[in-house]
Amino acid sequence: MFKNLQREISRLANTTSISVPLESDADGFYDKECPDEKCLFQFKIYGDDWTNIVRDEEVFCPSCRHVAPATSWYTRKQVEEAREYALNSIKSGINSAMRADAAESKRRQQRNSFLSITLEVKGGHDVALLPIAAAEPMRLRTTCEACQCRYSYVGAAFFCPSCGKNSASHTFAQTLATIRTAANIGESLRASLNADDAEVMTRTLLEKAMQDTVMSFQRLCEQLYETKSGPKARRNAFQNLEAGSELWAQTIGSSYAQLIDTVTLQKLTMYFQQRHLLAHQQGIVDADYISRSGDASYATGQRLIIRPNAVLEFADFIEKLGQQLIARC
Numbered sequence: 001m002f003k004n005l006q007r008e009i010s011r012l013a014n015t016t017s018i019s020v021p022l023e024s025d026a027d028g029f030y031d032k033e034c035p036d037e038k039c040l041f042q043f044k045i046y047g048d049d050w051t052n053i054v055r056d057e058e059v060f061c062p063s064c065r066h067v068a069p070a071t072s073w074y075t076r077k078q079v080e081e082a083r084e085y086a087l088n089s090i091k092s093g094i095n096s097a098m099r100a101d102a103a104e105s106k107r108r109q110q111r112n113s114f115l116s117i118t119l120e121v122k123g124g125h126d127v128a129l130l131p132i133a134a135a136e137p138m139r140l141r142t143t144c145e146a147c148q149c150r151y152s153y154v155g156a157a158f159f160c161p162s163c164g165k166n167s168a169s170h171t172f173a174q175t176l177a178t179i180r181t182a183a184n185i186g187e188s189l190r191a192s193l194n195a196d197d198a199e200v201m202t203r204t205l206l207e208k209a210m211q212d213t214v215m216s217f218q219r220l221c222e223q224l225y226e227t228k229s230g231p232k233a234r235r236n237a238f239q240n241l242e243a244g245s246e247l248w249a250q251t252i253g254s255s256y257a258q259l260i261d262t263v264t265l266q267k268l269t270m271y272f273q274q275r276h277l278l279a280h281q282q283g284i285v286d287a288d289y290i291s292r293s294g295d296a297s298y299a300t301g302q303r304l305i306i307r308p309n310a311v312l313e314f315a316d317f318i319e320k321l322g323q324q325l326i327a328r329c
């Protein structure tokens with residue numbers, strides 16, 4: 001009486017893999033995610049380029065340059081959805097086998113009345129992957145100058161996922177443009193979301209923009225420094241204005257104080273300190289912040305409030321300093 005179910009179970013016992021369809025976005029890009037737990041940076045690669053240009057053995061994270069084989073770059077969301085898809089396809093196989101058994105048992109009952117078991121089969125999920133949302137306005141699309149791989153991301157990233165080339169100076173200005181877009185997006189969020197969600201989302205984007213601005217400058221400096229001096233700079237040296245300034249003084253003979261005016265440098269110092277708080281202290285002001293930034297507008301224990309104007313000013317000032325460095329390298 002469980003003939004179909006038994007057949008389905010033995011079929012499942014021999015199943016070692018279930019292939020799960022992945023959907024690209026409307027423009028043919030696929031979501032990817034850095035497998036490094038510390039990074040988890042999300043980006044997209046154009047489908048044809050993923051197939052034809054990217055090599056199976058190594059793919060590079062555009063943000064942290066972590067290297068892993070092509071099979072390691074599924075996003076957590078894709079993995080979760082794939083798991084659900086696989087479970088659902090197993091469930092629906094079992095459900096339809098049980099339905100077939102139930103139908104047979106009914107037929108047999110009519111011929112042979114001493115079987116009185118009736119199978120009630122309920123449930124069964126629709127198997128569907130949610131379509132991946134269309135490209136956001138802050139997304140930066142770029143094509144690697146070296147290998148022509150097309151990829152996109154939101155925020156700050158500079159390594160080609162296919163060949164690992166650092167294209168920092170190429171994307172520095174573009175990245176700042178997307179950061180400026182993020183700074184101005186509050187209005188349209190308020191128009192399309194409810195007030196609370198819009199508020200949370202706007203705040204998150206502004207704080208992310210502060211961090212991305214530092215990151216974009218850091219990557220630019222790392223590339224310029226390596227080209228100019230040979231060896232790589234100490235990890236995260238350019239996240240710190242003083243340490244970075246010192247490295248440049250040794251390499252090109254100019255510190256930041258010699259490249260930009262005092263007011264700009266003071267503001268940059270404050271914004272770098274704010275990024276530090278956002279990245280490491282959940283944005284809560286401490287005594288270190290007040291003494292290092294010279295920002296007297298906060299008391300210890302308060303939370304930073306990032307305004308769109310601050311993000312825009314930060315982007316302008318960092319661009320000024322970045323252009324000075326590009327000109328000298």
Ligand SMILES: [Zn+2]
Pocket residue numbers: 034035036039040041061062063064065066
């Ligand atoms: Zn990464």
Ligand SMILES: [Zn+2]
Pocket residue numbers: 144145146147148149160161162163164165
């Ligand atoms: Zn490339």
